[in-house]
Amino acid sequence: MLVDSHCHLNYEGLAERQAEVLENARSRGVTAMLNISTRESEWDDIVSTAERESDVWASIGIHPHEADAHPDIDTAKLLARADHPRVIGIGETGLDYYYDHSDRTRQQTSFRAHIAAARETGLPLIVHTRDAEEDTAAILADEMEKGAFPALIHCFTASAGFAAKVLDMGLYVSISGIVTFKNARELQDVTKDLPVDRLLVETDAPFLAPVPHRGKTGEPAFVADTAQFLAKLRGEEYMQFCEVTSSNFYTLFSKAAP
Numbered sequence: 001m002l003v004d005s006h007c008h009l010n011y012e013g014l015a016e017r018q019a020e021v022l023e024n025a026r027s028r029g030v031t032a033m034l035n036i037s038t039r040e041s042e043w044d045d046i047v048s049t050a051e052r053e054s055d056v057w058a059s060i061g062i063h064p065h066e067a068d069a070h071p072d073i074d075t076a077k078l079l080a081r082a083d084h085p086r087v088i089g090i091g092e093t094g095l096d097y098y099y100d101h102s103d104r105t106r107q108q109t110s111f112r113a114h115i116a117a118a119r120e121t122g123l124p125l126i127v128h129t130r131d132a133e134e135d136t137a138a139i140l141a142d143e144m145e146k147g148a149f150p151a152l153i154h155c156f157t158a159s160a161g162f163a164a165k166v167l168d169m170g171l172y173v174s175i176s177g178i179v180t181f182k183n184a185r186e187l188q189d190v191t192k193d194l195p196v197d198r199l200l201v202e203t204d205a206p207f208l209a210p211v212p213h214r215g216k217t218g219e220p221a222f223v224a225d226t227a228q229f230l231a232k233l234r235g236e237e238y239m240q241f242c243e244v245t246s247s248n249f250y251t252l253f254s255k256a257a258p
């Protein structure tokens with residue numbers, strides 16, 4: 001049992017060979033995948049894939065890069081789509097100050113609208129954060145005070161200090177193939193110490209193919225390589241590690257039936 005907690009099956013490189021991509025994942029023991037929304041125009045497709053494939057789940061949300069392109073996104077719009085039985089998460093949302101593809105204030109407004117939807121539905125918030133640790137932690141803390149909500153930092157690459165802050169707020173952390181990269185020494189050190197009961201694994205496919213697939217189009221099957229690397233890094237047994245991280249996925253995304 002192994003779960004890819006974050007992938008983009010509708011993106012170029014995967015969409016045109018989706019059947020093969022799903023088969024590859026299943027043959028490496030991947031029993032569930034969470035297909036993540038980044039734009040409103042994807043929502044229908046993401047939901048219909050999840051309706052068709054029993055091991056693919058859907059999220060509803062707007063990526064921080066897309067905040068400018070969705071000025072009218074609000075909590076009601078998210079809630080209307082999150083009601084579907086195959087939609088198990090809200091996002092991806094958050095802050096990306098590395099690319100700054102959208103205005104920072106717009107990113108923050110969108111982030112808070114997603115948080116309200118997560119709080120209202122009880123569905124986990126899928127948080128993307130890059131070069132924005134301080135504001136991400138501040139908004140999460142501020143919103144937690146208004147009422148708790150389940151959440152996850154996806155593609156975690158941040159500092160030990162940020163990890164401590166979000167773990168303290170009850171968040172989960174998902175590790176991508178970046179951890180397998182040669183230059184990821186610092187991330188490896190932080191990841192080694194993360195509590196095993198808050199850990200998830202993801203590909204963020206088609207991006208970030210892990211070692212030994214670097215340079216290729218990422219796909220959910222490669223979550224097995226990242227999980228193998230992580231188990232070794234942390235001195236845990238591979239099957240045991242897969243079982244615990246999958247069970248964490250179902251604890252957090254409790255709307256998904258195992």
Ligand SMILES: [Zn+2]
Pocket residue numbers: 092128129154155
């Ligand atoms: Zn992301």
Ligand SMILES: [Zn+2]
Pocket residue numbers: 006008036092204
């Ligand atoms: Zn993503």
